Amino acid sequence: MSANTLPEESPSPAPEAPPLIPTQSGTLELHDITIIDRSKLKKAISAAALGNAMEWFDFGVYGFVAFALGKVFFPDASPSVQMIAALGTFSVPFLVRPLGGLFFGVLGDRFGRQKVLSMTIILMAASTFCIGLIPSYASIGIAAPILLLLCKLVQGFSVGGEYTGAAIFVAEYSPDRKRGFLGSFLDFGSIAGFVLGAGVVVLLQSLMTEESFLSWGWRVPFFAAGPLGLIGLYLRHAAEETPAFQQQLDQMEQDDQDDVENRPRISFKEIAKQYWRPLLVCIGMVLTTNITYYMLLTYMPSYLSHNLHYSEDRGVLIIIAVMIGMLFVQPVIGLASDRFGRKPFVLFGSVALLVLSIPCFHLIVSGKIGLIFVGLFLLAIVLNCFTGVMASTLPALFPTRIRYSALAASFNIAIIIAGLTPTIAAALVDSTGNLYLPAYYLMLVSLVGIATAIFMKETANKPLRGATPLASSKKEAKELLVQSYERLEQGVEDLDAEIAKLKEQIEALELRKQQYIDLHPHLD
Numbered sequence: 001m002s003a004n005t006l007p008e009e010s011p012s013p014a015p016e017a018p019p020l021i022p023t024q025s026g027t028l029e030l031h032d033i034t035i036i037d038r039s040k041l042k043k044a045i046s047a048a049a050l051g052n053a054m055e056w057f058d059f060g061v062y063g064f065v066a067f068a069l070g071k072v073f074f075p076d077a078s079p080s081v082q083m084i085a086a087l088g089t090f091s092v093p094f095l096v097r098p099l100g101g102l103f104f105g106v107l108g109d110r111f112g113r114q115k116v117l118s119m120t121i122i123l124m125a126a127s128t129f130c131i132g133l134i135p136s137y138a139s140i141g142i143a144a145p146i147l148l149l150l151c152k153l154v155q156g157f158s159v160g161g162e163y164t165g166a167a168i169f170v171a172e173y174s175p176d177r178k179r180g181f182l183g184s185f186l187d188f189g190s191i192a193g194f195v196l197g198a199g200v201v202v203l204l205q206s207l208m209t210e211e212s213f214l215s216w217g218w219r220v221p222f223f224a225a226g227p228l229g230l231i232g233l234y235l236r237h238a239a240e241e242t243p244a245f246q247q248q249l250d251q252m253e254q255d256d257q258d259d260v261e262n263r264p265r266i267s268f269k270e271i272a273k274q275y276w277r278p279l280l281v282c283i284g285m286v287l288t289t290n291i292t293y294y295m296l297l298t299y300m301p302s303y304l305s306h307n308l309h310y311s312e313d314r315g316v317l318i319i320i321a322v323m324i325g326m327l328f329v330q331p332v333i334g335l336a337s338d339r340f341g342r343k344p345f346v347l348f349g350s351v352a353l354l355v356l357s358i359p360c361f362h363l364i365v366s367g368k369i370g371l372i373f374v375g376l377f378l379l380a381i382v383l384n385c386f387t388g389v390m391a392s393t394l395p396a397l398f399p400t401r402i403r404y405s406a407l408a409a410s411f412n413i414a415i416i417i418a419g420l421t422p423t424i425a426a427a428l429v430d431s432t433g434n435l436y437l438p439a440y441y442l443m444l445v446s447l448v449g450i451a452t453a454i455f456m457k458e459t460a461n462k463p464l465r466g467a468t469p470l471a472s473s474k475k476e477a478k479e480l481l482v483q484s485y486e487r488l489e490q491g492v493e494d495l496d497a498e499i500a501k502l503k504e505q506i507e508a509l510e511l512r513k514q515q516y517i518d519l520h521p522h523l524d
Helices: 038-064 066-073 079-095 097-111 113-131 143-159 162-173 176-207 210-215 217-223 225-238 243-255 257-261 268-274 276-307 312-340 343-364 369-397 400-419 421-432 437-455 474-519
Strands: none
Touching: 038 066, 038 113, 038 162, 038 176, 038 217, 038 225, 066 143, 066 210, 066 217, 066 276, 079 097, 079 143, 079 400, 097 113, 097 143, 097 162, 097 400, 113 143, 113 162, 113 217, 113 225, 143 162, 162 176, 162 243, 162 369, 162 400, 176 210, 176 217, 176 312, 176 369, 176 474, 210 217, 217 225, 243 400, 268 276, 268 400, 276 312, 276 343, 276 369, 276 400, 276 421, 276 437, 312 343, 312 369, 343 369, 343 437, 369 400, 421 437
């Protein structure tokens, strides 16, 4: 290197340091590891899963009776426009979900998860129940679809804090080694809600004429939200606050009483700046999972009846059979993720979605019931790869103090796009006549899933970010303590290596500085 040549190298930024674990004495000891009471854990999972089941009960019912809602609330339109309009009413509430996510996320981080989940289930049950009360277009004219939209908007606002809050509630209660298995029951509740909603629709259609179903039968499933909501509210009110949130409050109270009374707020802009990578991973995973979810479980009943000309009851029965199969696969994926990790399932599911979408739709459009079932069930297993790990993966991305706010905001930003899936798919197929467009749509989404899997960090069998380990027994707590010490030792070694790199970079900068000085006649 000549004397007049300056080095161009710049020091690379140091990697993000692992979050510190709050402890009572400063040193991580056995008493810092929380042993979860089994009865409290069961209450927490039941309370969270039932509320989520009710949310997806409504989504399932809405998808399965979309043809009826189109005729009741948009009677002057053509059948195709009726279907698109009904599914559009399903999609519009997703636009307000980020507002609900921000609102309930801030409340959840300030006042606790349990209180917010009690609020969301009340709003959700009331708005769903009110859909069943809305008069038809023939009775009150344009006010009917407007009221339907208002109920769906309230629903969307409440759901904005529902899934993320329930996922956090379960994750913060689950022992580290069982978080995947226990978290999988949250989406088990989602699928069960779909099955229940579809089953109610099939039962009603088999017991009454189409005229009676269009007249009043479609309202019955929405009325069921009333008692389901009361049961869910009771369970959530009986559940205690999560150990992780209570631990944060205790730590803040120990540091300064004012911190508890004036809990710090952090804007989404600050969250995005500091936690941009977890936010992108969250958005990618939610997009991949929910677009597949809505395509398979919300849009496909309409696709089978409207585009493939199956009777509504036959299409619904096929979807019900697929979802029952998903119920058996769901906890198996969750259990396996505790052993093999979450990341392999996200990657495998994304690659499978890319490879299998066209073959599966080839089976679906074949016109043979057996082949239709095989095509849908293969896609359902791919979906299980995502739903089986999502509830345990997402809460682990953020620390306790901002977990609800960050997760609810990023989750519901992605949901805006995912929620448009039934409407976009219906419009594309109707306008082009190409029955394979939903498959192309899924293939595009699979690329997002692959990128997400590549960039996400493995969280299986590890404590939630910034929280002490959670165990199901004293024996397990001792084993987790040893593992925690090993991770701390590895962390020290990694930081030592980074410090050595930084020293080399500092020396290079000092050399560069001296070169500048040497070139200037008046600098020492």
